[in-house]
Amino acid sequence: MLSVLRDASVTLCLPPMQLISYNINGIRAALRNGLSDWLAQHQFDILCFQEVKATADVVDLAVFEQLGYQYHWHAAEKKGYSGVATFSKIAPTNVVLGCGLPVYDCEGRILRTDFDDLTLLNCYFPSGTSGEIRQGVKMEFLRDFYDYVVELRKTRPKLIVVGDYNIAHNAIDIHDPIRNKNSTGFLPEERAWMDQWFGNNMIDTFRYKHPQDVAYSWWSYRAGARSNNKGWRIDYASVTDNLRDQIVDCQMLSDAVHADHCPVWLSMSERANE
Numbered sequence: 190m191l192s193v194l195r196d197a198s199v200t201l202c203l204p205p206m207q208l209i210s211y212n213i214n215g216i217r218a219a220l221r222n223g224l225s226d227w228l229a230q231h232q233f234d235i236l237c238f239q240e241v242k243a244t245a246d247v248v249d250l251a252v253f254e255q256l257g258y259q260y261h262w263h264a265a266e267k268k269g270y271s272g273v274a275t276f277s278k279i280a281p282t283n284v285v286l287g288c289g290l291p292v293y294d295c296e297g298r299i300l301r302t303d304f305d306d307l308t309l310l311n312c313y314f315p316s317g318t319s320g321e322i323r324q325g326v327k328m329e330f331l332r333d334f335y336d337y338v339v340e341l342r343k344t345r346p347k348l349i350v351v352g353d354y355n356i357a358h359n360a361i362d363i364h365d366p367i368r369n370k371n372s373t374g375f376l377p378e379e380r381a382w383m384d385q386w387f388g389n390n391m392i393d394t395f396r397y398k399h400p401q402d403v404a405y406s407w408w409s410y411r412a413g414a415r416s417n418n419k420g421w422r423i424d425y426a427s428v429t430d431n432l433r434d435q436i437v438d439c440q441m442l443s444d445a446v447h448a449d450h451c452p453v454w455l456s457m458s459e460r461a462n463e
Contacts, residue, residue, distance in 0.1 A: 207232060208351070209233050209452040209454050210452065212238075213239070216242065218448070227445055234277065236275070237273070237274075237311040239272075239353045242269050243264065243269070260274055260277075261281070263286045263297045271296045272313075273300045274311075308347065310350045310351070311352055314327065314334070315355065316355045317373035335382070339389070342429065346431060347432055348391075349432070349457075350427040351425065354423055356380065356382070357369075357421045357423055362405075362421065364418070394425075394455055395425070395426065398438055399440075404443070405418065406420070406422050407451075424441075424453045426455040435457045438454075438455075
């Protein structure tokens with residue numbers, strides 16, 4: 190069910206801002222691996238976590254409060270599975286849990302926070318690695334999510350869409366495109382969806398700033414993939430074209446090793462592009 194929270198008392202104009210999107214593969218595990226110490230060394234305004242694998246009531250969130258963050262959480266109904274959470278240092282003006290489609294909302298896949306006229310979507314796209322049934326769910330999600338964003342943009346034209354998309358877009362985004370040409374996450378139909386996504390006035394901020402750079406956001410735990418940098422770039426920070434002039438930089442923060450993913454860092458300026 191679509192859940193909406195409102196706080197009309199807060200006035201905020203973002204950007205400028207520093208944001209990270211991070212699939213932490215379990216927030217409790219990431220905290221045990223030093224996530225809080227790492228966050229304390231930085232000045233991020235917004236944290237978008239995917240695959241938190243917990244409800245907020247079972248996590249010690251005092252460290253985030255000490256760092257000045259408040260949070261909004263969209264957990265999966267299934268315990269220890271999926272879920273997204275957004276932490277910010279200033280209250281959003283509107284919060285929506287889910288996209289209104291129960292088949293996805295029960296898995297905690299989309300969390301929307303508005304900051305005045307800017308809308309941030311924190312997303313965890315399904316993976317198809319467990320077999321044909323889930324691959325089918327993934328393809329249905331891609332179609333439904335695309336339509337959802339097209340409709341949302343009619344009333345909320347300034348969007349930032351971050352998260353684990355579970356797709357490597359092009360050959361430059363995966364360490365072995367030949368061997369993985371038939372692997373979920375790099376299938377032709379998934380890559381075609383990414384073509385459509387970025388062809389509809391959405392910008393891949395990392396590729397926009399670094400058109401030729403090789404950088405990954407996920408590495409398998411097997412066969413020393415991370416130490417050998419055999420990774421995939423499957424985590425993205427997309428923005429609508431009307432925010433193009435406000436993109437300062439986007440980077441994969443591969444030195445952060447709290448999970449099998451690394452954070453995607455996005456910096457936006459306050460220049461307007463009307």
